[in-house]
Amino acid sequence: MSLFAFFAALFPLNTLGHYIHWHIIQISVANLVVIILMIIVFVAALLLPFPGHRRRNNQ
Amino acid sequence: MSYNEIERQWTTRLRRRLVKVLPPEKALPDTQPAYVASWIYVFGVTTMCALAVVILSGCVLALRGPQWWHGSPEGHFFNSLHLWSVEIFFFAMVVHLWGKYFMAAWRGGRSLTWVTGAVTFLVSIVAAFTGYLSQTNFDSQWISTQAKDGINATGGGAYFNVLNFGQMLMWHIVLLPIAAVLLTGIHVLLVRKKGVVPPFEDKVKAPA
Numbered sequence: 001m002s003l004f005a006f007f008a009a010l011f012p013l014n015t016l017g018h019y020i021h022w023h024i025i026q027i028s029v030a031n032l033v034v035i036i037l038m039i040i041v042f043v044a045a046l047l048l049p050f051p052g053h054r055r056r057n058n059q
Numbered sequence: 060m061s062y063n064e065i066e067r068q069w070t071t072r073l074r075r076r077l078v079k080v081l082p083p084e085k086a087l088p089d090t091q092p093a094y095v096a097s098w099i100y101v102f103g104v105t106t107m108c109a110l111a112v113v114i115l116s117g118c119v120l121a122l123r124g125p126q127w128w129h130g131s132p133e134g135h136f137f138n139s140l141h142l143w144s145v146e147i148f149f150f151a152m153v154v155h156l157w158g159k160y161f162m163a164a165w166r167g168g169r170s171l172t173w174v175t176g177a178v179t180f181l182v183s184i185v186a187a188f189t190g191y192l193s194q195t196n197f198d199s200q201w202i203s204t205q206a207k208d209g210i211n212a213t214g215g216g217a218y219f220n221v222l223n224f225g226q227m228l229m230w231h232i233v234l235l236p237i238a239a240v241l242l243t244g245i246h247v248l249l250v251r252k253k254g255v256v257p258p259f260e261d262k263v264k265a266p267a
Contacts, residue, residue, distance in 0.1 A: 034150070042154050045098035052096065 081252050088251075094258050102155035103250075109148035110243060114236060116141040121232055125195040145187060152180060164256040172249040179242040186239055189231035192221060203227070 018029040064071050119137045120128050128134035156176070165173035191202045203221045210216045220226055 034146075038150060038153055038157075041150075042099075042157050045102070045154065045158070048098055050096045050098055 081248065085254075086248075086251050091255060092257065095255050099158040100255065102151045102158060105151040106148055106155055107243065107247070109144050109151055110239070112144035113141065113148055114240070116144060117232065117236070129196070145190070149183070149187070152183065156180065159256070162256055162258065166256055167253065169249070169253050169256055172246060172253060175242055175246040175249060179239060179246060182235060182238045182242060186231060186235035189227045189235060192224070192227040193231045195224075 020027055020029060020032060116137050120134075120141055123134060123137075128138040159173070159176070188206070192199050192206075203224075206221045207216065210219060210221055219230075
């Protein structure tokens with residue numbers, strides 16, 4: 001199986017999109033995943049130590 | 060090296076004014092304050108790097124045209140590169156926006172920096188929208204026919220006709236990229252002039 005066929009099987013793009021409905025809110029699963037990823041990256045950026053920060057403080 | 064400055068020359072006056080407004084050591088500083096050593100400060104430059112890839116991949120697409128980006132492996136590659144660099148561009152820009160919002164980055168006379176960033180965000184959304192309309196496929200036809208009612212409801216349809224492919228393409232590849240790059244440049248110069256916003260002061264008093 002080629003790499004292309006592998007990813008095509010993993011993420012089929014020729015099907016209808018999946019949506020989440022909650023009262024008046026409707027969002028695609030793809031957009032929701034991106035928003036959750038952005039929140040994870042934002043929190044990680046605040047919490048993870050920056051390389052070289054301690055060395056710079058010691059100087 | 061010494062040379063005589065001509066007082067009345069407009070270039071002399073302009074150079075002095077530019078150096079006064081933004082001295083070279085502030086425009087291209089050697090170091091940044093210690094508080095900048097945090098991951099939250101990398102998303103602005105990530106956005107700019109993504110913008111550079113967007114512009115370069117867009118130039119390649121413009122060179123070869125729609126038949127190429129729809130019908131050849133290399134065209135598919137650059138088409139995807141253009142799309143995914145835009146995805147990273149918006150991803151990084153939103154995280155940058157959240158970070159600056161919670162830092163209240165408009166403090167210390169930095170309101171114009173905040174405003175230019177916000178306007179760049181809005182211009183980028185219109186640029187992405189016209190990009191969807193410029194794909195030359197069924198997706199772009201669907202989006203344009205869905206969007207026309209919304210645009211017409213605002214009264215802007217007479218000037219910004221989403222069904223006019225030529226107009227949308229020109230907005231996407233000329234006007235909006237110029238606006239986005241110009242605003243980004245002004246935004247960065249303002250950051251250099253005013254400096255990166257410092258964190259909030261710690262209000263907890265040390266025990267006596």
